[in-house]
Amino acid sequence: MHERELPAITHLQFLVLGILLSGETSGRSIREVIASYGHRRSAPAFYQMMARMERDGIVEGSYEQIMVRDQAVTERRYRITPSGSQQWKQACEFYETIKIAATRERWSNA
Amino acid sequence: MRNERWCEILGRFLPPGPRRELFEPACQDLRASDAYSRRRRLPFALRALGLLAESWRVYLFGTLPKEPLSMFTNDIRQAFRLMLREPGFTLAAVLTLALGVGVNVAVFALVETVLLRPLPYTAGDQLAVIRHRDQRTGITKDFIAIGDYIDLAHRQTAFDGFASYDTFQSTVSGLGEPFRAHGLAGSPELLDTLGVHPALGRAFQSADSRKGAAHVILITDEMWRDHLGSDPSILGRGIKIGDAEHQVIGVLPPGFAFPPDSRVDIVFPALLPAAAPAERKSGWTFAIARLKSGMTLQQSAAHLGLVSRQLEQEFPTSNRGSEYYPVPLREALVGNTGSALVLMLAAATLVLLIASANVANLLMARSLARRREMAVRMALGAGYARLMAQLLTESVALAAVAGSTGILIGLWMTKAIVAMIPKSLSVPGLSTIHMNLNVLAFALALTVGTAIVCGLTSAFTVRTGGSSGSLVSPTRVTAGAQTRRSAAALVVTEVALAIVLLIGAGLILRTLTRLISVDPGFQADHVLSMTVQFPADRYRDVGARRALYQRGFAALKNMPEIRAAGVAAVTPLTGNNWTVGFQRADQPVAAGERPPEVGWQVASGGYFQALQIPLRSGRLFDDRDITGRLVVIISEAIERRFFPNESAVGREVLIGERRAEIVGVVGNIRRADIREQPRADMYFSFENEPGNQITFFVQTSGEPTAATSAVQSALKAIEPGMVILQTRSMRDIVADGFRMTKLVLWLLGVFAATALALAAVGIYGVMAYMVRQRMREIGTRIALGASRADILWLVMKRGAVIAGLGCGIGAGIALVVTRWLSSMLYGVSASDPMTLILATIVLTVTVLAACCLPARRAAAIDPAKILAES
Numbered sequence: 001m002h003e004r005e006l007p008a009i010t011h012l013q014f015l016v017l018g019i020l021l022s023g024e025t026s027g028r029s030i031r032e033v034i035a036s037y038g039h040r041r042s043a044p045a046f047y048q049m050m051a052r053m054e055r056d057g058i059v060e061g062s063y064e065q066i067m068v069r070d071q072a073v074t075e076r077r078y079r080i081t082p083s084g085s086q087q088w089k090q091a092c093e094f095y096e097t098i099k100i101a102a103t104r105e106r107w108s109n110a
Numbered sequence: 111m112r113n114e115r116w117c118e119i120l121g122r123f124l125p126p127g128p129r130r131e132l133f134e135p136a137c138q139d140l141r142a143s144d145a146y147s148r149r150r151r152l153p154f155a156l157r158a159l160g161l162l163a164e165s166w167r168v169y170l171f172g173t174l175p176k177e178p179l180s181m182f183t184n185d186i187r188q189a190f191r192l193m194l195r196e197p198g199f200t201l202a203a204v205l206t207l208a209l210g211v212g213v214n215v216a217v218f219a220l221v222e223t224v225l226l227r228p229l230p231y232t233a234g235d236q237l238a239v240i241r242h243r244d245q246r247t248g249i250t251k252d253f254i255a256i257g258d259y260i261d262l263a264h265r266q267t268a269f270d271g272f273a274s275y276d277t278f279q280s281t282v283s284g285l286g287e288p289f290r291a292h293g294l295a296g297s298p299e300l301l302d303t304l305g306v307h308p309a310l311g312r313a314f315q316s317a318d319s320r321k322g323a324a325h326v327i328l329i330t331d332e333m334w335r336d337h338l339g340s341d342p343s344i345l346g347r348g349i350k351i352g353d354a355e356h357q358v359i360g361v362l363p364p365g366f367a368f369p370p371d372s373r374v375d376i377v378f379p380a381l382l383p384a385a386a387p388a389e390r391k392s393g394w395t396f397a398i399a400r401l402k403s404g405m406t407l408q409q410s411a412a413h414l415g416l417v418s419r420q421l422e423q424e425f426p427t428s429n430r431g432s433e434y435y436p437v438p439l440r441e442a443l444v445g446n447t448g449s450a451l452v453l454m455l456a457a458a459t460l461v462l463l464i465a466s467a468n469v470a471n472l473l474m475a476r477s478l479a480r481r482r483e484m485a486v487r488m489a490l491g492a493g494y495a496r497l498m499a500q501l502l503t504e505s506v507a508l509a510a511v512a513g514s515t516g517i518l519i520g521l522w523m524t525k526a527i528v529a530m531i532p533k534s535l536s537v538p539g540l541s542t543i544h545m546n547l548n549v550l551a552f553a554l555a556l557t558v559g560t561a562i563v564c565g566l567t568s569a570f571t572v573r574t575g576g577s578s579g580s581l582v583s584p585t586r587v588t589a590g591a592q593t594r595r596s597a598a599a600l601v602v603t604e605v606a607l608a609i610v611l612l613i614g615a616g617l618i619l620r621t622l623t624r625l626i627s628v629d630p631g632f633q634a635d636h637v638l639s640m641t642v643q644f645p646a647d648r649y650r651d652v653g654a655r656r657a658l659y660q661r662g663f664a665a666l667k668n669m670p671e672i673r674a675a676g677v678a679a680v681t682p683l684t685g686n687n688w689t690v691g692f693q694r695a696d697q698p699v700a701a702g703e704r705p706p707e708v709g710w711q712v713a714s715g716g717y718f719q720a721l722q723i724p725l726r727s728g729r730l731f732d733d734r735d736i737t738g739r740l741v742v743i744i745s746e747a748i749e750r751r752f753f754p755n756e757s758a759v760g761r762e763v764l765i766g767e768r769r770a771e772i773v774g775v776v777g778n779i780r781r782a783d784i785r786e787q788p789r790a791d792m793y794f795s796f797e798n799e800p801g802n803q804i805t806f807f808v809q810t811s812g813e814p815t816a817a818t819s820a821v822q823s824a825l826k827a828i829e830p831g832m833v834i835l836q837t838r839s840m841r842d843i844v845a846d847g848f849r850m851t852k853l854v855l856w857l858l859g860v861f862a863a864t865a866l867a868l869a870a871v872g873i874y875g876v877m878a879y880m881v882r883q884r885m886r887e888i889g890t891r892i893a894l895g896a897s898r899a900d901i902l903w904l905v906m907k908r909g910a911v912i913a914g915l916g917c918g919i920g921a922g923i924a925l926v927v928t929r930w931l932s933s934m935l936y937g938v939s940a941s942d943p944m945t946l947i948l949a950t951i952v953l954t955v956t957v958l959a960a961c962c963l964p965a966r967r968a969a970a971i972d973p974a975k976i977l978a979e980s
Contacts, residue, residue, distance in 0.1 A: 027135055027139065028139045028142060028143075031139075042136075042164050042168070043132075043135070043136030043139050043140070043161060043164075044128075044132040044133060044136050044161060044164045044165040044167075044168045044169075045164070045168045046136075047131060047132050047135045047136055048128075048131065048132050048168050048169075050135075051131040051132070066142075068142055068145035068146060069145050069146070071141070071145045073138060073141050073142045073145060074138050075138060075139075075142065076135040076138065076139075
């Protein structure tokens with residue numbers, strides 16, 4: 001059987017990249033979504049993870065000033081890079097392969 | 111302040127990397143959340159502070175494996191939960207430990223300030239004052255003869271600096287209202303020796319201290335600011351001090367004072383001859399020196415001893431038996447306060463040890479109660495190391511709370527102790543005492559040490575306990591023999607330490623009672639002492655001074671509340687050791703020999719009446735002595751020693767080249783210190799040579815201090831320019847002699863009482879626990895016919911054994927350690943059997959009283975109920 005490499009990203013990074021596939025998103029929104037999946041992170045811990053992902057080249061971050069109820073707030077926004085999309089796809093394929101192999105195994109044992 | 115500003119300010123407390131990557135975006139999110147939602151539970155600044163703390167945590171530990179950290183935080187959480195669940199236990203343990211820590215922190219704060227804090231001079235530990243010892247009499251003096259000082263300064267090679275100094279007060283006029291300035295007169299080498307350089311202008315030069323030199327002074331920064339408005343052109347300005355104009359040549363750096371903690375306004379150059387005068391003891395000065403680098407105190411003492419012997423050989427008449435020796439400046443300043451503080455620290459350590467033993471016992475009992483919980487944890491795979499880590503964390507949490515409370519107690523106690531130290535003890539640094547980093551580090555070390563010791567004790571209980579039985583039978587968790595022995599050993603230790611403190615306190619108590627009952631040889635009750643100075647320029651002539659005092663005595667005698675009044679140069683019991691050579695005119699000492707020394711005093715006849723010093727024979731000084739020949743009065747001790755089997759009255763003594771007639775013999779008094787035996791004293795007639803500065807002694811019919819203002823007014827009416835330097839009752843001066851003893855007794859008493867109470871609580875705990883553990887056994891014994899008395903005896907016997915063992919061991923320790931107290935004791939030996947017996951009785955009674963309650967509970971057990979339950 002062809003040997004497949006394990007995904008280079010963690011489950012949490014997989015989740016973040018999945019969120020970013022739908023387009024550029026603010027850090028605050030990403031944090032809210034991953035919290036809805038049961039992964040609560042303090043803001044500094046979350047931004048530390050994002051900084052690491054930026055250093056790995058899988059996301060890009062930028063600041064944008066927005067107005068919230070007449071108050072100017074600088075928001076950190078992220079978008080997925082081509083390398084990030086590639087990594088996400090590879091992780092998806094890996095899990096898909098595992099899933100197919102496991103299904104076959106179950107049938108053959110039946 | 112705006113939220114954005116808070117983010118900016120708090121962000122500065124992080125390095126740039128984590129600030130940019132973690133804190134700033136998190137803070138912006140917080141601002142956005144605030145903007146979206148109006149519901150805020152806490153102010154923004156507090157929440158941003160939380161983010162800062164979290165950013166630090168993530169920055170420092172974010173990459174660490176999560177498990178150990180969460181294990182530790184879980185243990186901490188569990189420890190605090192446990193403390194809240196058992197408030198009684200927590201309160202007892204926290205208060206006990208807090209008391210131990212607090213007492214230590216308070217005493218250490220004093221020790222740190224007085225003994226450990228560096229002196230305010232460059233390499234202050236290298237400074238030493240030079241003292242004189244008369245090897246024939248053993249009398250020591252803080253000051254040295256001018257002739258000897260000059261020769262010592264020239265000949266010594268052990269010191270880098272060797273300087274003379276003296277302090278005095280003088281009146282400064284011409285700067286607004288005249289005021290009394292505190293002066294320091296020093297040789298030109300003084301500032302260099304101290305390592306101090308003027309902040310403005312120049313220091314003294316050799317020429318400034320020669321006779322006839324221009325009057326120059328240095329002023330302190332405080333004087334420059336407070337009285338001269340920080341005048342930038344102060345150099346060269348003239349200031350009138352006394353009756354002469356002095357030119358300012360420099361300003362000293364801020365905070366300068368010598369001796370430390372004293373007030374200094376002006377520094378004068380001391381007038382010194384270039385070579386030692388023929389009359390070597392014509393003047394006196396204090397001396398200070400700086401040890402040469404690499405030279406020890408012992409080496410410099412040996413060197414000074416050598417120079418002293420050279421001087422003795424060269425000048426036998428004046429220097430026979432004279433020896434000069436260095437004393438470290440700190441030791442000279444602190445005196446016997448240092449040893450008292452070290453003693454207090456040792457006593458406080460004993461209190462902490464007793465408190466720790468008590469808490470260790472409490473923790474041990476709790477560990478036993480939690481043995482089932484531990485057994486379950488072990489059954490689920492936790493190792494001993496894991497359990498020990500948890501128990502240690504619990505005791506650290508407990509000790510942290512106790513330590514914090516202890517620091518607060520310590521703060522309060524420090525203030526209380528400082529308030530109790532009498533001003534007359536002049537302990538250096540007391541004004542600057544505060545809780546600094548050193549004291550906090552000490553408190554932290556104590557807390558951590560105590561936590562580890564207590565934690566290890568309870569961990570030891572788990573280790574030795576064996577746990578499988580606990581898992582099977584949760585209701586029958588009993589202590590093993592080893593644990594019971596450990597608990598008893600802890601209580602024996604407590605009792606032993608408590609008796610050491612009790613014996614110490616007992617010895618000091620006996621010392622105090624002896625001191626209070628000492629007869630100083632004069633009557634201190636109803637006597638007021640008032641040291642005054644009359645303006646020198648108005649009374650240059652002896653006749654004018656004599657007339658002034660005559661008017662003064664007459665005014666005082668006319669006051670109805672005054673029974674007698676007199677004056678003297680030296681106030682008894684103030685440490686004064688001035689001496690003078692004594693030789694009978696008919697039996698002079700051999701040529702080249704130095705006459706033996708006796709105490710020196712100048713007094714009027716009224717002095718003896720005011721202090722009720724008894725006249726044994728002859729007469730007191732009176733008006734006959736004003737213009738007559740030189741006369742002296744001697745004390746009984748001189749008569750017995752130099753005139754055995756004959757009367758001294760009418761005989762003559764040699765005072766230098768002059769002859770003086772002995773006109774009276776008076777009783778001996780304790781001159782320098784209440785602890786010293788009465789010494790031989792010779793009194794010179796004040797009437798013969800009255801000075802400008804003198805102390806009045808006034809015997810009053812009522813409370814002496816109540817007459818203060820009346821006496822002041824009477825004297826001021828005669829001379830309005832008179833300055834009162836000090837007013838104190840003689841009773842107060844006598845009490846100075848045992849103030850330190852009283853303070854030590856108070857503290858040792860408090861420590862001993864605390865130790866006694868803790869030991870009682872400790873033994874009560876152990877006995878109560880023992881009774882609880884042996885309920886079934888006691889029930890069975892009663893069922894089988896044991897009487898209540900038998901059961902009482904069973905419990906009390908165990909208490910008596912613990913008390914006996916503790917007292918025995920403690921008495922042995924006390925016999926060794928109370929030797930440290932010897933220098934503080936008076937009239938009682940460090941191994942005083944009476945104190946030992948009394949302390950043992952007090953402790954045994956306390957211990958047995960503490961055993962009574964558990965014993966009565968054991969005797970009241972209903973055997974039917976206990977046996978049915980089991």
